[in-house]
Amino acid sequence: MRTVLAVLVLSVTALLAAAPAHAAAEAPCVADVATGCINGTIRNSDREPAPGVSLEIAGAGTTVTVVTDAEGRWSAAVTVPGPYTVKVDPATLPEGDVLRDPSANPRTVNATLGQATGALFPLVAADGSGPTPAPGATGAPGTGNGEVGTPSNSQQDTGFSWDRLAQQTVSGLIFGILLALASVGLSLIYGTTGLSNFAHGEQVTLGGILAYVGCQLLGLPVVVSGVLAVIAGAASGWLQDAGIWHPLRRRRVGTTQQMIVTIGLSMALQYTYQFFFGGGSLRIVTTNPTTLTFGPVRVTVTSLVSVAIAALVLGAVAYFLLGTRVGRATRAVSDNPALAAASGIGVERIIRLVWVLGAALAALGGVLMGLYLNATSWSMGAALLLLMFAAVTLGGLGAAFGALVGSIVIGVVVEVANLFIPSDMRYAAALLILIVVLLVRPQGILGRAERIG
Amino acid sequence: MDWNNILTNVAGEFFAPTTAAYALAAIGLNIHFGLTGLINMGQAGFMLLGAYGFAISTIAGWPLWAAVLVAIACAAVFGLILGIPTLKLRGDYLAIVTIAAAEIVRLIGRSTALTEITGASSGLRGNDYKHTFQDSSPFGDGNFQLGPFDYSLSASNSWWVRIVGWAAVGLACLLVWLLIRSPWGRVLKGIREDEDAVRSLGKNVYSYKMQALILGGCIGAVAGIIYVLPRAVQPDSMGRPMTFFVWTILLLGGAATVFGPVLGSIIFWASLMLIKSVMRAGVPDSIMRTEQIEQFGWIVVGVTLMLLIIFRPQGILGDKKELAIDVR
Amino acid sequence: MSADQPTTVTDRRAEVAASLADVARTPGAAKPDPIVVADHVTRHFGGMTAVDVDHLEVQRGAITALIGPNGAGKTTLFNLLTGFDRPSTGEWTFDGRSLHGVAAARVARSGMVRTFQLTKALSRMTVMENMRLGAPDQPGERLVTALVPALWRPREKAITEQAEELLARFKLDTKRDDFAGSLSGGQRKLLEMARALMSSPRMLMLDEPMAGVNPALTQSLLGHIESLRDEGTTVLFVEHDMHMVRHISDWVVVMAEGRIVAEGPPETVMQDQAVVDAYLGKHHDTDLGDDSLLSDEVTEQLEAEVRAEEDTRTEETR
Structure with a gap:
């Protein structure tokens, strides 16, 4: 689980910094003693990452909305352990794709502090056909995002101070x-x-x-x-x-x-x-x-x-x-x-x-x-x-x-x-x-x- | 193995919008490298800028023609900015600077600071900017089937985008054909051979290189538009690998030829599709997972690029006697 | 050798010699009708001063030779005058117009065209394409007009005719459609010179025109240079071949360690003490004015040194 967490931390820490305004919606989750994470990756019917998919995570009296990033990853931080419902907004799925198992949406996961909990939503093509060729877009999985992560102690926010x-x-x-x-x-x-x-x-x-x-x-x-x-x-x-x-x-x-x-x-x-x-x-x-x-x-x-x-x-x-x-x-x-x-x-x-x-x-x-x-x-x-x-x-x-x-x-x-x-x-x-x-x-x-x- | 399906998929690649987009990008690169000898390793940057320029101005409510002009203008300015510091320097500096500049465009585009404009790393959704192009289609709604190929008439991955894409490729080929035979093309060729000699004959080498860089970059921007019309603008799918694919396509078809880029693009995408379809159908999941087949395809591309440049740098259509790469 | 030259050459030569007769035999001497006037031209590479020319005038219509031992700064001065290098300080004019800070291409367009020591024939273009490239005022060289052949075809026709005449004169007409790379070293020199003449320059700058040319072609090259003078073109050339210097030049400028150390007609300048000093060290006991000595082993030795130096240079620029 820690490995999964590290993946998330590394791939999205950069996103955290620049947009305090969006933090509520897009903060990537960093699990620690007081925080747990719910996360996952959404891939389209061609098994390519599906960015821009909106998910709603509700539980412990709060509701957050997150959107998948270019790698199709999403994560949400919770401070209270317990069951949460995760719901994909079907309108935001990639064109031509639907959930393979619509009955599993929303689904419930059990979040634990200090750990990341996964929630998966497999997609299939709406017309039931095999993977539609989308060359070029298939370059995406191989495309590095140009960031190699950030050391854990590197400061993440912009703003100047001598310290x-x-x-x-x-x-x-x-x-x-x-x-x-x-x-x-x-x-x-x-x-x-x-x-x-x-x-x-x-x-x-x-x-x-x-x-x-x-x-x-x-x-x-x-x-x-x-x-x-x-x-x-x-x-x-x-x-x-x-x-x-x-x-x-x-x-x-x-x-x-x-x-x-x-x-x-x-x-x-x-x-x-x-x-x-x-x-x-x-x-x-x-x-x-x-x-x-x-x-x-x-x-x-x-x-x-x-x-x-x-x-x-x-x-x-x-x-x-x-x-x-x-x-x-x-x-x-x-x-x-x-x-x-x-x-x-x-x-x-x-x-x-x-x-x-x-x-x-x-x-x-x-x-x-x-x-x-x-x-x-x-x-x-x-x-x-x-x-x-x-x-x-x-x-x-x-x-x-x-x-x-x-x-x-x-x-x-x-x-x-x-x-x-x-x-x-x-x-x-x-x-x-x-x-x-x-x-x-x-x-x-x-x-x-x-x-x- | 369903050969019928596989061959249909492969044949579909012959005229797919992506194939047209890459052919166009390679034609632009051909003006840089094939005609002038400029090593532009940032063609994807021109394409991405074109895509952003088109999509953002369309989302802002601009008409189709204006959005296309914005895309071309972005590429022209980008070429100008890149050219000023590097065109007076040796070739490999241009390579390093263009690759860095294309990365800068992508890193800025995917930055969360610009989420409201560029959509950050998730990019811009196709439906937000496709409407002006789709509305310009004379075909209306619905699908049209031609043999085994069934696409929508105007929406997204449509016949309309194919027609426009390949028309653009045809125009670009005509342009290159005219230029290659003109005195202008002769000066570029001279620059490719030895720019000091051309300079000593009273030609402003810097200005010619700049013209070539901008012209090829603008064609790249149009390629970027064609590329994103059937999909979304995603900065991470238009990074360094894209530039390298364009290079492979150009070298495969033959640099400094008119139809080399087009042939290269068709062969590139069709054979990639063939390799991947056959492997998907023939290799069990236990041996190679789907994404591994994908990666295998790109490994093949990388190795092809290496072998091409070593053993057949003139490509399929090129003339060995006047191959474009400096053999010094 | 002069016996088989047409008499007009001798006449013209005598004319130029007469016009230079009263010029002082001192470095930086004023000429009666200078086409190039340079002042205080210096070029430093790091701590080294490659060129430090206080004053130089080049006589219009004459063949001027620029000689000096290796590393004297001849080629650097050449590069400066033609805009291929930027001077650290200095001013110069060509035909009354200042060329300081003018880019190489504009220098060429203003009528001062150069060739290179290591020939820059565009080897993967045909001889004819090379020639056409040398022509000025081709509207088809502009991006927009290039797209409409009707706008540049007439000029192309005129250029081609001019090129064919020049090729015939340089005996390259049979090679018209060959790749320039397939020519011999001497033929490339000829091609480069012919190409430079496509723009009918007022002044031709030749950087070691004899380097690498086989003896069979030497005579015809010399003849071409002399006939250029007869047509009124000014020629400035850098050369190590003392034969050539003596044979065709009207005036000799000697450089050493970046400075001009002597000037004068070829017959007398070789005896100048400064020139002997310039070459001193290696050849201090050699009379440089003595053809019999120079034409034999000394020349060969000098040339061998030059070649060795060129090889190193070539390596360096890679």
Whole structure:
């Protein structure tokens, strides 16, 4: 039940923030000791989510109306345990669909505090025919909503106060450092191969999902499954370069073409994850995180540990790049592959190493991000991808340390933006920064000016 | 397995409104990528803006023609805003910026702060904005059956939307056919090859790229209208995957050709329907659930895109000798 | 070699030489009839100064060579003058009109057309399409008029005729419908030059027109450049091939480390102490004015260096 709850919390917390006015109708339910939830998902006769369906939940002397969101999900919070009647408004059902069992509407459920209680209303086509083809709309189940949830202690309301600024800044720093794990790899790959890897987000997702598999399906301790996820991530980087990118470079396939290949790969991987793990959120760790309080700032122990690990690893990467022979060779390849090759550096070996390193870092980022956000899902990486690109662009395409700084800036912007704009627009703010940077200082930040002629 | 039903479904895809909408979107993208070499990864953003522009102005009580103009104007302004910072930069920046901008449109559209205008993540209900289009139909009410295909005459997923959709596709093809053969098209082709060379010959490259971006984007906006007429405006169904489908369609049919996008869209949707129908009928639920079949279909699309771009970047109709992708 | 040139060339050359006879042999010397006048043009890349030209005048109707060792800033100056790069400071005029801050396309439209060191033939377009693209004033290049062929067909016909004449002159008429990418390096140079002439420019800027051209075509390229001068077109070219510089140029401008260090007629400028110093280090014991030396191994060595540099550049821009 807690898993279901987490799904709900993660998928709809963003909606809560921006619309206090609609809170009564649309507040997604967060169960705690004093609150219970009634929720469910409505899918149409094609088994696609049915948004906009109105439900009435009545009981304990109150009546609330809720509407399903884009994923067809709805939820209602109750403060008194006991029986509630849930009634679907048939007029709001998707066109051509009716309830499979009209006699079960309204139906009664028993709500418990601290838990979520489900109520399901299956739909069928009104004419009794099989699923009507609705291509395109079927893209919907695969379409991530672009939000990867919010850590439990992140503030949800807009409105400014110094305490909340402190809270959001700390949240932003944490988010930024975790994001940096993924962006540094993206930047290294761009630097050494010139490839904008749109499938890098899926490397992040891979880490998160493998950690979920280790913890939840195999029952391993979180540390063990995290380490295994990182190792598997590194292996996937090796495999990818050996199986796809190295042959493509040998075929002299242009980077633009390769970029489109990464897009195809990203699409294939996303739906593969969805194929095996479904469209919902996956909780890596199901126990509630312990929260520490420092003045106005609350952080969970998990995120503190995550940041410590991330900082250590990033430090190690920095040492690798600056202090070791191979690292210096990597930077040389980044600067000028031809020159590096001429000075006896095995460029292909370095690139292979960068893929392994980049994928491993992304997997680690995925594990820690999944812990920090309380859950992972098939679309976590895809939602983070553009933030990574924003970070990498901000710091200078191909510059590993730039990516680190860029990530932290983006992280802080995303979280602090919460104070000023509706929180479901905060990613938009980060992407807007990306565009503004390109507008204001394209050459300075994006690296070398091209020589003409 | 009911082959009759399956083949009817597949044949229905040949002229479905969605197929027309995607063909139109791919024609727009063809002007960007095929003709000019611009890597626009935000075509879904143009479509979504077109859909919002049309639906919101219709809901506000504007007549059909004005709503269509609003949709096109939204796309034009969007193209202008995107083009100003990026058209002077290298190709991959345009890709990153367009994909980010399309996400911004979607994130803003689905934001609860705009619920009253855009309907947030649940979007706008089809019935709220379909009436002006349906009223413009000369066919009146009722259904019409042609062979195995039975659709309503004017309402929602109708013959009317099919006729208008494919007429728009035909017009867009004519436009591209004229442009590809004109000196204007020649300048775009030159830009695709080497923009500095074209610049050295006294052509304002920036202005041509901007024209191409806006023109293709406006066609994308019309595609967005066609796409939402038989359904609802839902920001989350018009995100990145939609752009990637349009790309797959364009590369499948052949970039820089007139009919490539149309052929690509028909093949794309028909084969997807075939794969999914056959699997639905032939694979038991215990092996693959319905939604897994859905996802399997998209995995196939992703892999197809990869294989196409590697092994046949010119697509079905394209000419290998002048394939559109920069081979540098 | 000059023996087989038509006499008019010699006459015209003598005429230009006469007009430049009184010009001081100093950097930044004033010319009797300058078409380009540049002042205080600088370009910094980071901390490095690539170009720092105090004053430069280019004589109308003459062939001016811009030479100098690698990294002297020749191509950068070229890019600045033609609007392909923005200067850090500076002003210049072309035919009395200021071109400072003018975009490359407008520079070309105003009559100053350039070519590139690494040829930019549009390889997946035919030779004829390449030529047509060079023509100005085609109404069909505007989006709206493009849709009505009747509005641009007449102009297209005129353009095609002009292109055919030029192609015949450059001996490319047999390649009319071939993809430009299928041409040899030298033919591409010719095509690029012919394409630039489609707009009948008043000034032609050639960036290393001889780089990568096989010797069989060299003579015809030189002939074309000289005949341009005879028709009154001003030519400014960057070149490493000292043969060519000596052979066809009327005036030589020498750059080193971003500055103009010497100017003068080709016969005398090579002996200038500043020029020798400019090339000093690698070839300090070489008399650069001596053809016998330059035509042999030294030239080859210089060219090899240039090629090596080009390769690195090409890599960099990727």
